[in-house]
Amino acid sequence: MVAVPSLFSLRHLLVLSLALNVSLILRALYNESGEGNRWWFCFKKKKMADAESWLAISSTSSLRNSTREKVINLDHGDPTMYERFWRQMGDKTTITIPGWQSMSYLSDVSKICWFLEPEFATEVVRLHRVVGNAVTEGRHIVVGTGSSQLILAALYALSSPHAAEPISVVSAAPYYSSYPSMADYQKSGLYQWAGDAESFDKEGPYIELVTSPNNPDGYRRKSMVNRSQGLLIHDLAYYWPQYTPISSPSDHDLTLFTASKTTGHAGMRIGWALVKDKEVAKKMTKFIELNTIGVSKDSQLRAAKVLKAVSESCEQENHQNQNGESFFKYSYNLMAQRWKQLREVVDAGDMFTLPQFSPAFCTFFGKETEPQPAFMWLKCEGDVEDCETFLRGHKILTRSGRQFGASPKYVRISMLDTDETFIQLLERLSAIQELE
Amino acid sequence: MVAVPSLFSLRHLLVLSLALNVSLILRALYNESGEGNRWWFCFKKKKMADAESWLAISSTSSLRNSTREKVINLDHGDPTMYERFWRQMGDKTTITIPGWQSMSYLSDVSKICWFLEPEFATEVVRLHRVVGNAVTEGRHIVVGTGSSQLILAALYALSSPHAAEPISVVSAAPYYSSYPSMADYQKSGLYQWAGDAESFDKEGPYIELVTSPNNPDGYRRKSMVNRSQGLLIHDLAYYWPQYTPISSPSDHDLTLFTASKTTGHAGMRIGWALVKDKEVAKKMTKFIELNTIGVSKDSQLRAAKVLKAVSESCEQENHQNQNGESFFKYSYNLMAQRWKQLREVVDAGDMFTLPQFSPAFCTFFGKETEPQPAFMWLKCEGDVEDCETFLRGHKILTRSGRQFGASPKYVRISMLDTDETFIQLLERLSAIQELE
Structure with a gap:
């Protein structure tokens, strides 16, 4: 069990409401710090306290019928995760095209x-x-x-x-x-x-x-x-x-x-x-x-x-220039962090499973690394036969395994969305495991 | 007969050489003045004198076998004619896109x-x-x-x-x-x-x-x-x-x-x-x-x-702002000038004919205007059955009427290329009419 505290069985619906509130607070914290890599630690430390303080305000909503909870769409593999890196690069990749250029x-x-x-x-x-x-x-x-x-x-x-x-x-x-x-x-x-x-x-x-x-x-x-x-x-x-x-x-x-x-x-x-x-x-x-x-x-x-x-x-990185890490190191670390967090959430319950990968030597990094795919191929275990419909009920849009020529017990979920959406996803998966 | 002087029959090949030389001089003149709209008048006034001065240098080349005469490709409708307008607009249509924008x-x-x-x-x-x-x-x-x-x-x-x-x-x-x-x-x-x-x-x-x-x-x-x-x-x-x-x-x-x-x-x-x-x-x-x-x-x-x-x-033009003419007025005038010149060259001989159009009221300009298409649909009159092959022999690449479901006596030639190429085209069409 990760990050989500054990609550009494009668308060399951409230947990879902808490998750929403925590998400809002985290978003504010995250935006202030501008450092997405730290949000998970904040999440772990603050979740309980923040959740309780929001309890009085929003005690009747539930995940399924809350009008405040927006649908998160992870059906596409929209790679918006990378935006922050390119913002950090400033003007380096800004392109200027005069009106008369490239006409032919x-x-x-x-x-x-x-x-x-x-x-x-x-x-x-x-x-x-x-x-x-x-x-x-x-x-x-x-x-x-x-x-x-x-x-x-x-x-x-x-x-x-x-x-x-x-x-x-x-x-x-x-x-x-x-x-x-x-x-x-x-x-x-x-x-x-x-x-x-x-x-x-x-x-x-x-x-x-x-x-x-x-x-x-x-x-x-x-x-x-x-x-x-x-x-x-x-x-x-x-x-x-x-x-x-x-x-x-x-x-x-x-x-x-x-x-x-x-x-x-x-x-x-x-x-x-x-x-x-x-x-x-x-x-x-x-x-x-x-x-x-x-x-x-x-x-x-x-x-x-x-x-x-x-x-x-x-x-530059190879020449030990300290101006910053390479694009691949940055994105590798971000993916590593997301996969770690995802596995923690999934392993905390019995509802879902993920593929397992073997590490191998990466010639680019010069060391052994693990596969950390751009999509999670999530399986709903137990009685859930149609994982896509099930998650849609929890306002998570995914793509059914059926569309990939596989069992509907599987769904594909993008790992490349914004931090905000990824946080919401983890919260909801956590909450679902709590609820079921 | 326009712009190309009558020469003795024995000097036909030399005329073609002259055309090439004139083109080079005009290009220099044109580049110096930066005002393409004036080139035609220069062309008319200077052609004879310039041509004669080049005669001694290049008296043996012919259009068909000159290694100096480059092929002009007017098979496509590449609209490079408009480049000058957009250069004149300066930074007004320059676009700047930061590296982090438009990622989704x-x-x-x-x-x-x-x-x-x-x-x-x-x-x-x-x-x-x-x-x-x-x-x-x-x-x-x-x-x-x-x-x-x-x-x-x-x-x-x-x-x-x-x-x-x-x-x-x-x-x-x-x-x-x-x-x-x-x-x-x-x-x-x-x-x-x-x-x-x-x-x-x-x-x-x-x-x-x-x-x-x-x-x-x-x-x-x-x-x-x-x-x-x-x-x-x-x-x-x-x-x-x-x-x-x-x-x-x-x-x-x-x-x-x-x-x-x-x-x-x-x-x-x-x-x-x-x-x-x-x-x-x-x-x-x-x-x-x-x-x-x-x-x-x-x-x-x-x-x-x-x-x-x-x-x-x-x-801005409608509000009588004097900062410049509208894009359409500029391009209309350029097309009008090109069509006028083209008709002069074509009408000067019996080799070619062009479609005839009727003027009509244009609601945009608030006056009667004439159609001046982006392509000329040129017909080879007389014995030439395959106009595309004929013009290819004169180093003008065009698209055969056959490709448009029509007779091979027709070709389509772009009217939207650069001034330089358009000048060369007119010179070659003129020279062909001289030669045949």
Whole structure:
């Protein structure tokens, strides 16, 4: 049992009310100090006292029907957690674009991906070299409007317009919930969703989406279909040091990354593909040309600046410059703290369980680290068959395991939201365990 | 005959060399004065003298084999012509985005289009009010990564996943050359390109793309399929005062616009749809969610600033503020000048012809204006059957009429490139008429 005091059984509803009040006080404390890393200690020390002082004011509300308790939405993986780091960086990543700049459709017509801004390409290569998570030599870079567009571009590039039937697209369950609809929403005659890679037994060519670390469950992955003729798309959105130990530079035919998960800049809508085969890179570029005639230059320039700042923060740290910690050290520590707190809350009761991970050596940090995924893959134990509905009843919006091709006893919950929302989540999970 | 002096028949090749040299001198003159509007007068006065002085230096080159003559690419409609205006505006449309801003995927979750930045929506409504070219009341705004993405979103939204066969997509020839491949590249089971709207006679529902003013030929257009059951997408990318008289606010079910052609900011990749039906707006939003999970916030914010500056430039002009002319007056004058020069060159020989337009009252300028399209739809007269190949031989890259569902005797040539390229184009067209 962590942080939430034992109360008499008749006062369960009041506990929920307390949780709300504590949250408000903590928010005020948190805002004053401006140091989110300390809130958990405040939480532990102050919770009881604060809760009691609020008791008289709000003694009749309950979690389920309180009009004051807002719904927290952790269905998306909105990476707002990173905002504080970028605020602390001040003007370093501020971008200024004059009205006359970047007006043309074209960026560098000598490149296969003619809408790729050279500055952005340079910083992608540099960041992978600094982090050591991907081989960029002998690769063509294709920029996309987020990695979503690149997944579609890759499906287009790897399929054949002359095939007798659409090529099967598979991924091992639990798979990223958007894969089925992304593959099928256009009713394309080129490719078609064919479900769980582990049970896939159709003859002939196929495309397998390999997500590693996996969304939703955080495990490292390899191709699951045990035969040849497979075309692989490696979605490595989470293969960064804050989420998982970097074991070696990834070295695949077609690898996808996205700024949204690397640095938290989801609103930029910038992703990139590292592509070995020239013809595949050409077809992916053609897809993006037909789809959106290129990718926002403003966002590419901004992404270049942000990635550059990340690389520099790592290089400075390596040179023992004391100007601050690297972006990855900062975000690794924040994730480590959140996962620790989450496990404390979950382990304090019998309602929920979480995946267990083994530590491994991380070449970036030069030490053993533990996986700490961007999502928790939470299982409701016991009688709760539909965990998503259950948590929705407690005003926590999550994504059901069903959407990932898994049991509805599971839900996926974002670990990347603001401190405020994450605190509320922990409080509610705690309170639920108290209540049930 | 304009600007190009009559020369003896034996000196035809030399004329071409002269043209090149004159171009270099003019470029120097042009750069010095910084006032492109004056170059034509300089051109007329100086061409002969300058040309003769260069004769001795470069007397053996010809247009076809000169290694010094670069290819000019006017296949795209890259709107770089507008750059000078935005340079003249100085810092007024400079945008500064701090590293911590716009990190979330979400913009305004209370709106159907949850990734639409409120500032951008406000400026879209304001600009249409100022210009008077579209009704925005009772419309949902859906932002897209350029209008290309919105065309695809509209096809998706207007088709039914339960239909027995793909819905036919038509447009009257000559139609925008990308429509067929945009409709067919995914081999979608939802919609399918069905060619020229004028010859379309299949029973049942269909989607008609109505482009007005039309790309490539610049004529105003209405729906061409003469029956009901048609779902219309109005692509009004060029319905702005610099290109065509504004007769009244457009008032359709689904209308598309794009920053690329409005202000010249193609690199931003920002378009918008005005959508009457709520369910259609929802489906378009869903398409963009699955396609790219929203639209670059950086570019939306930049577009908001640029559109705002355009509206303000119009409002200031109306109030007789002498701080400068409006964006539309500036670009209208530039287009008027280019079209005048082009017609002079074309009318000076028998090789080429251009479409003829009737003037009409423009409510924005409060006077009669002439259409002056963003593309010239040039016809090679006489024996030249393939105008695109013919001009390519003269190092002018254009887009063949064949790609627009029309005769190869036609080509589409961008009128929106830089002054430098436009000068070269006129010189080459002049020289060709001399030579043939």
